[in-house]
Amino acid sequence: MRRTTRKRLNLGLLYGVFVLAVVALVLLADWEAINKNFFDWEVAKGLWPEIVTIGAKNTVVFTLISFFGGLALAVVLALMRLSPVGPYRWLATAYIEFFRGLPALLVIVAFGLAIPIAFSWQPPGGFVGAGIAALIVVSSAYMAETLRAGIQAVPKGQTEAARSLGMSAGRTTVSIVLPQAFRIVIPPLTNEFVLLIKDTSLLALIGVAFGDRELTTFARDAVVSTTNSTPLIAAAVMYLVITLPLTQLVSALERRQQKAR
Amino acid sequence: MTTRLTRTLATGAALALTLTMAACGSDDEPSTGSSGSGSGGDEPTVQTINEGTLTVCSDIPYPPFDVMDGATFTGFDGDLVNEIADGLGLELEVRDSGFDGLQSGLSLNSNQCDLVASAMTITDAREENLDFTDGYYDSEQSLLVPTGSDIQSIEDLAGKKVGVQQGTTGKAYTEENAPSDAEIITFPSDAEMYSAIKGGSVDALLQDLPVNITHAEDGQFEVVETYSTGEEYGFAVKQGNTELIDAVNEQLAALREDGTYDKLYEKYFSTE
Numbered sequence: 001m002r003r004t005t006r007k008r009l010n011l012g013l014l015y016g017v018f019v020l021a022v023v024a025l026v027l028l029a030d031w032e033a034i035n036k037n038f039f040d041w042e043v044a045k046g047l048w049p050e051i052v053t054i055g056a057k058n059t060v061v062f063t064l065i066s067f068f069g070g071l072a073l074a075v076v077l078a079l080m081r082l083s084p085v086g087p088y089r090w091l092a093t094a095y096i097e098f099f100r101g102l103p104a105l106l107v108i109v110a111f112g113l114a115i116p117i118a119f120s121w122q123p124p125g126g127f128v129g130a131g132i133a134a135l136i137v138v139s140s141a142y143m144a145e146t147l148r149a150g151i152q153a154v155p156k157g158q159t160e161a162a163r164s165l166g167m168s169a170g171r172t173t174v175s176i177v178l179p180q181a182f183r184i185v186i187p188p189l190t191n192e193f194v195l196l197i198k199d200t201s202l203l204a205l206i207g208v209a210f211g212d213r214e215l216t217t218f219a220r221d222a223v224v225s226t227t228n229s230t231p232l233i234a235a236a237v238m239y240l241v242i243t244l245p246l247t248q249l250v251s252a253l254e255r256r257q258q259k260a261r
Numbered sequence: 262m263t264t265r266l267t268r269t270l271a272t273g274a275a276l277a278l279t280l281t282m283a284a285c286g287s288d289d290e291p292s293t294g295s296s297g298s299g300s301g302g303d304e305p306t307v308q309t310i311n312e313g314t315l316t317v318c319s320d321i322p323y324p325p326f327d328v329m330d331g332a333t334f335t336g337f338d339g340d341l342v343n344e345i346a347d348g349l350g351l352e353l354e355v356r357d358s359g360f361d362g363l364q365s366g367l368s369l370n371s372n373q374c375d376l377v378a379s380a381m382t383i384t385d386a387r388e389e390n391l392d393f394t395d396g397y398y399d400s401e402q403s404l405l406v407p408t409g410s411d412i413q414s415i416e417d418l419a420g421k422k423v424g425v426q427q428g429t430t431g432k433a434y435t436e437e438n439a440p441s442d443a444e445i446i447t448f449p450s451d452a453e454m455y456s457a458i459k460g461g462s463v464d465a466l467l468q469d470l471p472v473n474i475t476h477a478e479d480g481q482f483e484v485v486e487t488y489s490t491g492e493e494y495g496f497a498v499k500q501g502n503t504e505l506i507d508a509v510n511e512q513l514a515a516l517r518e519d520g521t522y523d524k525l526y527e528k529y530f531s532t533e
Contacts, residue, residue, distance in 0.1 A: 037370060113453060116460030127446065127462065207424060207446040207457050221447070223365050224428040227386045 043230040047222055051231075054211065055218035056238050062200040062214060066132050067193050070139035077144035078151060079173070092144070099141035104199050108134040112206030128212050131203035135196065143192055150185035151177055183257060190250040194243050215239060306349055307508045309375045315351040317342050318374035320360040323451055324475045325529045326380040329355075337471075337529045338378040341397060341513075342496070344521060348512040359449065361428040366390030369499040376505065377497040380469060382430040384492065392500050394509045396493025397522075402434050404486040405466040405473040407458070412465050413485050418443035424454040424463040431468040434488060439467075458482070471530060 080092035099107065111134040116122055123130040154177050162172040182189075201216035208217055219235035309315055319327045319338060328336035334343065334355040346353040362368045363377045364387055382400045383393045406412045412421060419440040425432040427447050435445055446463055448454045451472055457463045459481075466473065473484050498505045516522045 033370065037367075109453075109456075113456040113460055113462070116462050117456065120461065122460075122462060204427075204447070205449055205453060207448045207453065207462065209422075209444055209446050213447075217447070220361050220427060223361055224432075227365060227389050229365060229367055 037229045038233045040226075040228050040230045043222075043226045043228045044234050046226065047231055047234050051215070051218060051222075051234060051238060054213055055215040055235065056242065058212060058218075059197060059200050059214040059239075060242065062128070062132055062135075062203065063193070063197045066135035066139055066196050066200070069132070069136035070143055070192075070196075071189070073136060073140035074143035074147050075178070077140060078147035081144065081148050082151060096141045096144050099138050100145070102138070104135065104138045105202050105205065107138050108202055108206055110134070111137075127207045127209070128203065131206055135199060135203075139192060139196055139199075143189065146185050146188045146192065147181060150181035153184050154180045186250060186257075187254060190247060194247065197239065197243060307351075307505050309351065309505075310372050311354070313352060314354050315342070315346040315349060315376060316354045316356060316374040317346075317376045317378050318356045318358045318363055318368045319377070319379040320363060320450060321355075321357045323380055323472060325471050327378070329357075337398065337525060338380060340525050340528075341516070341522075342376065342378045344516055345509055345512040348515060349508055360426065363497070364391075364428050366497075366500070369497065372499075375498065375502075376509065380472075380494055381497055382490070382492045383495040384430065387497070390500065391497040392502060392506055393495035393497055394506050395513055396495050397513060398494040400430065400490060400492050400494050401470040402431050402467060402488040402490060403470040403473045403484045404488075405458070405468075405476055405482050405484055406464065407461075408481060408483050410464065410485075415439055415467075415486060415488075418465060420444075421464040422446055422462070423465045423467055424448055424457050425467055426450060426454060429468065430490060430492065434490065435467045438488075 077092045077096060080088040081096070083089055083092075108131050111123065112127055112130040115130070123133060125132070158176055158180065159172055162176040163169070167176070200214050203214065204217040204220075213221060215235045215238055219231040222231035222234075223229055317334070319334070321327045321329055321334075324336060326336045326338045327334075328339060333339070334353065339355075343353055356374055358368050358373065360379065363379050364381060366387075368374055369377060369391060377391070380398075380400075381387070383396060387393075404412070404415060411417060415435075415438055419442050422444045423435060423439060424446050425435050425448070427449055432445070432447065435443075439445065446457070448457065451468065454463070454466050454468070455476055458466050458476075466476070470484070470487055473482075476482050477484050496509055498509075513522075
């Protein structure tokens with residue numbers, strides 16, 4: 001057998017497996033049941049516009065607050081971890097290791113349900129406030145580690161040059177090191193943002209008021225009221241509508257940076 | 262270039278076709294085989310998703326209906342389905358699932374289970390997606406508040422937070438009957454609702470009476486109102502599965518007949 005023939009046959013086999021998989025999926029799926037359960041157009045239309053004005057809006061708002069709250073806390077934690085003062089380092093390390101090791105779900109339950117029982121005290125902002133506080137605490141632990149890696153990746157010469165120009169240590173960190181560190185960590189931070197978008201659906205566990213429902217809870221509610229599962233698909237589409245432009249925007253930013261280097 | 266691509270694709274398509282045919286061929290055999298054995302003699306009386314096993318989905322825990330005692334499914338639902346499975350000559354297997362999947366028919370349609378036993382009220386809306394057995398329990402809703410609370414009836418909920426469970430009759434009842442400025446907080450299950458009222462995050466819980474009664478046992482909470490909805494709990498099966506409905510109804514009737522039902526009812530809902 002000639003080499004090209006063999007190569008073509010190999011390639012053909014790969015295409016064949018792919019085509020077969022698609023054909024099998026299409027043939028095996030029960031399209032009538034799928035359409036009835038997941039693609040009922042009337043049900044989908046009934047979700048409009050609340051799916052955007054309540055569901056998507058709350059998802060975005062909760063995510064933004066959690067992300068920027070977490071990021072602010074993460075900057076402090078990352079700097080503490082790199083601090084020359086021992087106790088700061090230990091504290092930050094303990095915090096990061098603790099909250100990175102716990103499922104977000106448990107932290108949310110602790111904030112929303114356990115703290116009110118333990119201290120007879122209601123966190124401000126009610127259920128949503130408690131849930132978002134938990135997300136901030138968890139995400140800051142992850143982002144602190146990301147930021148630390150970014151800070152350490154900034155060449156030492158940068159700090160040395162700034163210091164020899166007479167900048168103070170604080171000034172050097174704020175205007176020389178951190179901006180470059182952020183540039184390095186934009187891709188992993190985007191990852192964290194996308195993870196947070198999805199984690200907001202966990203807030204429903206500790207109770208949710210009518211106007212505070214985010215996409216997943218909104219959809220689950222609608223599954224009940226319409227007795228149809230189409231809202232789940234609608235919510236999935238909405239999540240993609242939110243995440244895809246975001247990830248595209250960030251990869252565009254990254255490409256621009258690559259050129260600027 | 263184009264010819265090479267077409268030739269590759271052609272090879273691929275040909276291979277796919279052969280493989281599909283082979284797959285179809287092998288597919289036919291076991292199906293004829295199983296239909297043959299199905300008509301055989303002393304098999305279990307009903308067809309289930311796993312032969313010889315009755316797979317039951319339930320949103321656990323929901324005392325006193327759905328409780329796991331070690332590896333045994335107990336509670337009123339649990340004891341009943343254990344008896345039913347016994348009567349049908351099937352092994353019982355339990356799967357803990359979320360309530361919205363159960364009441365929307367997703368769990369049944371995706372063949373996760375044969376039967377749903379999860380303190381589920383028979384409603385018209387649910388009957389669009391599920392088929393129910395005969396009712397086995399008259400459902401009543403109730404309002405639970407901390408002992409000594411100002412809230413004594415559903416009207417007093419104005420401006421207060423009331424906890425309800427996602428997808429339940431209690432939630433629907435609250436939305437229809439509570440004052441419009443009552444804040445309705447939805448939880449995934451009773452476990453979180455009970456924690457929330459213990460922590461004072463909600464002022465009241467509106468849900469099935471038997472569950473609230475268990476919460477009122479230690480004297481910290483009390484049931485101040487009950488609401489009759491004229492509805493019943495039923496076990497649910499996948500739509501069109503009349504074979505299983507008939508079999509379960511037959512077992513339920515037998516249990517009522519021989520006194521087992523009354524014994525279990527007394528065990529869980531004794532009023533003294």
